[in-house]
Amino acid sequence: MVTLALAVVCCGLYPLVVFGLAQILFPDKANGSLIVDEKGVVRGSRLLGQQFAADKYFHSRPSAAGNGYDATSSGGSNLGPTSKKLADGIAQNVADYRAQNGLTTNAPVPADAVTASGSGLDPHISVRNAELQAPRVAKARGLSEDKVRELIQQNTEGPDLDFLGEPGVNVLTLNLALDALGTK
Numbered sequence: 654m655v656t657l658a659l660a661v662v663c664c665g666l667y668p669l670v671v672f673g674l675a676q677i678l679f680p681d682k683a684n685g686s687l688i689v690d691e692k693g694v695v696r697g698s699r700l701l702g703q704q705f706a707a708d709k710y711f712h713s714r715p716s717a718a719g720n721g722y723d724a725t726s727s728g729g730s731n732l733g734p735t736s737k738k739l740a741d742g743i744a745q746n747v748a749d750y751r752a753q754n755g756l757t758t759n760a761p762v763p764a765d766a767v768t769a770s771g772s773g774l775d776p777h778i779s780v781r782n783a784e785l786q787a788p789r790v791a792k793a794r795g796l797s798e799d800k801v802r803e804l805i806q807q808n809t810e811g812p813d814l815d816f817l818g819e820p821g822v823n824v825l826t827l828n829l830a831l832d833a834l835g836t837k
Contacts, residue, residue: 697825702776708793713824714765718773727772777821804830
C-alpha cells in the first residue's frame with residue numbers, strides 16, 4: 654500500500670502540481686522560451702542555437718551536437734587540448750571565419766567564433782563576434798553598418814545576474830529582427 658501511495662503522490666500528483674504552477678507562474682519559461690512570429694509559427698527558442706549559413710545572417714558559434722544544433726545529441730566534442738583533430742578543426746574554422754568576414758589572414762578572431770560550447774547548443778555569440786560579422790551582413794542586406802550595429806545592441810543580453818559572465822548576442826533574435834526589416 655505504501656508503494657502504491659508513493660507512486661500516486663511522486664509519479665502523479667507532485668508532477669501535476671509542479672507542471673500546473675509552472676504554467677501559471679512562468680508560462681514562457683515552462684514552455685521552452687519559444688519565439689512565435691505574428692502568424693503563430695514557432696521560429697525557435699531563445700535558449701537553443703540554430704545553424705545560419707547565408708551571408709545575410711549572423712552565424713552562430715560552431716556546434717558539436719550531433720549533426721549541428723541537434724538537441725537530442727547535446728554535448729561537446731570531447732576532444733582535449735592536446736588533440737590534433739581539435740587543433741586542425743579550430744585552424745580551419747579560423748581560416749573560414751576570416752574568409753567569410755573579409756578579415757586579414759592575421760586578424761584576431763573571437764574564441765566563440767571558432768569553438769563549440771560545452772552543450773553545442775549555445776544561442777549566443779560575443780558582442781565582438783557580432784561586430785566582426787556586421788559588415789558582411791550589412792552588405793548582403795543592403796543596410797548601413799550603423800543600422801546593423803544598432804540591431805546588435807538591441808539584441809545584446811547582459812551577464813547573468815548582471816555580473817556573471819560577459820554580455821552575449823542572441824543570434825536567433827538578431828536574425829529575426831533583420832528579417833523583420835524586410836530587406837533583400
